[in-house]
Amino acid sequence: MSNVKEILGNYSSDIIKTIEDELSVITPNNLQEASIYLTKAGGKMLRPALAVLTSEAVGGNKENAFKAGAAIELIHTFSLIHDDIMDDDDMRRGMPSVHKVWGEDVAILAGDTLFSKSFEIILSSNPEDIDPSQINKALATVADACVKICEGQALDMGFEDRYDVTEDEYMEMIFKKTGALIAGATKVGAIMGGASQDVVDAMYEYGRLIGLAFQIQDDYLDLASDEETLGKPIGSDIVKGKMTIIAINALSASEGSNYDDLLEILKKDDNSQEDIDLAIELFNKYGAIENARTLALESVDKAKEVLEILPDSSSKQALADIADFVLERHS
Amino acid sequence: MSNVKEILGNYSSDIIKTIEDELSVITPNNLQEASIYLTKAGGKMLRPALAVLTSEAVGGNKENAFKAGAAIELIHTFSLIHDDIMDDDDMRRGMPSVHKVWGEDVAILAGDTLFSKSFEIILSSNPEDIDPSQINKALATVADACVKICEGQALDMGFEDRYDVTEDEYMEMIFKKTGALIAGATKVGAIMGGASQDVVDAMYEYGRLIGLAFQIQDDYLDLASDEETLGKPIGSDIVKGKMTIIAINALSASEGSNYDDLLEILKKDDNSQEDIDLAIELFNKYGAIENARTLALESVDKAKEVLEILPDSSSKQALADIADFVLERHS
Numbered sequence: 001m002s003n004v005k006e007i008l009g010n011y012s013s014d015i016i017k018t019i020e021d022e023l024s025v026i027t028p029n030n031l032q033e034a035s036i037y038l039t040k041a042g043g044k045m046l047r048p049a050l051a052v053l054t055s056e057a058v059g060g061n062k063e064n065a066f067k068a069g070a071a072i073e074l075i076h077t078f079s080l081i082h083d084d085i086m087d088d089d090d091m092r093r094g095m096p097s098v099h100k101v102w103g104e105d106v107a108i109l110a111g112d113t114l115f116s117k118s119f120e121i122i123l124s125s126n127p128e129d130i131d132p133s134q135i136n137k138a139l140a141t142v143a144d145a146c147v148k149i150c151e152g153q154a155l156d157m158g159f160e161d162r163y164d165v166t167e168d169e170y171m172e173m174i175f176k177k178t179g180a181l182i183a184g185a186t187k188v189g190a191i192m193g194g195a196s197q198d199v200v201d202a203m204y205e206y207g208r209l210i211g212l213a214f215q216i217q218d219d220y221l222d223l224a225s226d227e228e229t230l231g232k233p234i235g236s237d238i239v240k241g242k243m244t245i246i247a248i249n250a251l252s253a254s255e256g257s258n259y260d261d262l263l264e265i266l267k268k269d270d271n272s273q274e275d276i277d278l279a280i281e282l283f284n285k286y287g288a289i290e291n292a293r294t295l296a297l298e299s300v301d302k303a304k305e306v307l308e309i310l311p312d313s314s315s316k317q318a319l320a321d322i323a324d325f326v327l328e329r330h331s
Numbered sequence: 332m333s334n335v336k337e338i339l340g341n342y343s344s345d346i347i348k349t350i351e352d353e354l355s356v357i358t359p360n361n362l363q364e365a366s367i368y369l370t371k372a373g374g375k376m377l378r379p380a381l382a383v384l385t386s387e388a389v390g391g392n393k394e395n396a397f398k399a400g401a402a403i404e405l406i407h408t409f410s411l412i413h414d415d416i417m418d419d420d421d422m423r424r425g426m427p428s429v430h431k432v433w434g435e436d437v438a439i440l441a442g443d444t445l446f447s448k449s450f451e452i453i454l455s456s457n458p459e460d461i462d463p464s465q466i467n468k469a470l471a472t473v474a475d476a477c478v479k480i481c482e483g484q485a486l487d488m489g490f491e492d493r494y495d496v497t498e499d500e501y502m503e504m505i506f507k508k509t510g511a512l513i514a515g516a517t518k519v520g521a522i523m524g525g526a527s528q529d530v531v532d533a534m535y536e537y538g539r540l541i542g543l544a545f546q547i548q549d550d551y552l553d554l555a556s557d558e559e560t561l562g563k564p565i566g567s568d569i570v571k572g573k574m575t576i577i578a579i580n581a582l583s584a585s586e587g588s589n590y591d592d593l594l595e596i597l598k599k600d601d602n603s604q605e606d607i608d609l610a611i612e613l614f615n616k617y618g619a620i621e622n623a624r625t626l627a628l629e630s631v632d633k634a635k636e637v638l639e640i641l642p643d644s645s646s647k648q649a650l651a652d653i654a655d656f657v658l659e660r661h662s
Contacts (some may be wrong), residue, residue, distance in 0.1 A: 150444040
């Protein structure tokens with residue numbers, strides 16, 4: 001795992017530099033500062049590293065790889081800024097969120113600006129290094145991921161106060177909200193690296209699978225981590241009544257038996273520790289935690305199988321390590 | 332002028348159809364409805380008509396022309412939705428604004444979705460009809476216009492409570508906020524129509540010039556139209572203390588004389604009709620209204636000269652008519 005953190009760290013400064021160069025021309029100052037703020041705050045850099053590693057793994061050059069990574073990170077940052085406005089989240093990356101510092105208006109504009117800049121970064125590729133039709137494909141991938149992020153966020157908002165969300169609905173939502181950009185990262189990396197269509201498709205599938213595992217792991221950690229590591233209380237999804245894959249499966253499996261007890265806890269706003277413990281007990285009783293864990297493990301295994309289309313390289317190995325890392329992380 | 336309204340109306344249904352086809356796949360329903368709402372509400376369709384006419388004037392095919400027009404209209408709509416949130420405007424196109432109907436969260440997402448869809452429309456061009464490098468150029472033009480719109484909006488917000496805005500600052504702001512997308516429309520139309528680089532550049536300049544005239548006419552109409560035609564009281568910019576080109580020039584020309592009187596009126600929040608009349612008198616005394624009118628007229632004349640690079644056609648004539656229309660309109 002430390003290996004993966006090292007890998008992500010390795011690319012961080014080049015990605016940040018590519019982004020800063022692109023954003024340094026924005027005026028006025030407050031818009032530039034609001035646009036660059038979260039990048040400077042330092043994220044995990046998982047998505048851009050995936051784009052860069054995929055690009056390298058298919059034999060692409062460094063400059064194109066960093067453009068792919070920077071473009072994906074800007075889309076991620078844009079969606080965080082707009083999400084924080086929608087969710088009224090005060091903090092992001094350990095700092096006050098963009099709309100808390102510059103106000104909602106500038107935060108909306110900063111998100112919109114990053115969105116445009118993501119396209120401009122890819123469009124600034126050296127035409128000697130990449131065919132224009134490949135640039136079109138990369139941009140189509142970014143645009144598609146953006147539409148899906150919006151759809152996923154809208155679906156997620158529509159799940160609020162609904163307790164009959166099906167597993168299929170949940171899967172569609174998390175793919176769009178989280179998986180699409182991770183899959184977009186590896187696909188854009190492959191395209192910018194000049195990969196053939198079957199490799200591009202495989203890299204999208206790899207990204208989709210680890211994105212799925214990533215989200216399920218999030219649901220799992222809410223129950224299985226500890227408060228200090230996670231940075232929030234265990235069981236907070238239960239308190240919020242959030243329809244995670246675990247809650248959905250447990251509700252479905254407990255019909256005719258403990259369904260009403262579980263539903264009552266999920267609907268309640270002021271759960272006691274006893275409520276939380278009982279919900280976790282029921283999740284376990286109906287095998288919902290184990291099932292989620294199995295689904296995540298299978299996704300990671302499939303993701304690593306998909307990688308076999310690539311020639312051996314340290315980048316390919318790093319992509320396999322990242323797939324494992326998704327389930328090894330504790331926060 | 333009725334001729335121009337007819338021209339704009341001619342393209343309206345094809346543009347709306349292109350947009351509706353593109354947006355019909357968005358899920359969930361509320362996001363799709365919020366995204367398509369303002370298009371159905373019916374706008375002037377000036378920007379998309381400019382794109383289509385330019386594309387036709389350079390010999391482009393119909394399908395590419397409508398894609399250019401639809402993409403530009405989506406960017407315009409996206410910016411209106413986000414602007415209405417920022418300005419807390421309740422009404423748009425005679426109907427409640429998007430955030431008033433679906434809430435701010437869905438409105439932010441609808442804007443973001445339209446943004447992505449604008450790129451997707453251009454990317455969906457038939458590769459037999461247009462070279463991939465031309466598609467890249469069209470997308471770069473759209474992305475550049477989007478960055479400028481955000482910068483222009485941020486500049487405009489920065490002008491609030493400032494009474495020392497210079498003419499250069501004002502010119503930069505209105506170009507970015509309004510002119511860039513009009514210039515982008517004619518440039519994208521030229522690119523999608525397959526024009527040579529010098530024609531593309533000329534069409535950008537034409538768009539920039541009529542965009543400038545358009546904005547100055549807005550400032551002029553606030554003083555010279557009548558309340559019924561304009562749909563708001565005459566002199567409302569004075570009441571708001573807005574730094575229009577007319578106010579900026581009058582302040583600058585009245586230094587050492589009526590400067591303080593004018594500034595006091597602009598700073599006041601509760602102007603009487605007498606205040607408004609005095610401000611207009613001072614605007615006239617220092618030739619600020621005439622100067623603005625002259626600048627707008629010169630811009631339109633230059634715009635029509637620029638059109639001379641095009642071969643004669645009904646589309647070229649329509650572009651010249653639109654340039655005149657910009658200053659003939661009363662609302």
